[in-house]
Amino acid sequence: MSLHSRAQALKNRYFYLNSLIQDELSRPLPNSLHLFELKVKRLRLEEKLSNLN
Secondary structure (H helix, E strand, O other): OOHHHHHHHHHHHHHHHHHHHHHHHOOOOOOHHHHHHHHHHHHHHHHHHHHHO
């Protein structure tokens, strides 16, 4: 996998996690634990993306 395709795959995953977070936040009673887990995953992806650059 090339560096560009790896970065694009990570970005796609990042945007997907953002949409899941927004979906959870839009619920009347968001699940705090689920939100925390999603945000941790998103943070790890941010770190991976910054290491690629």
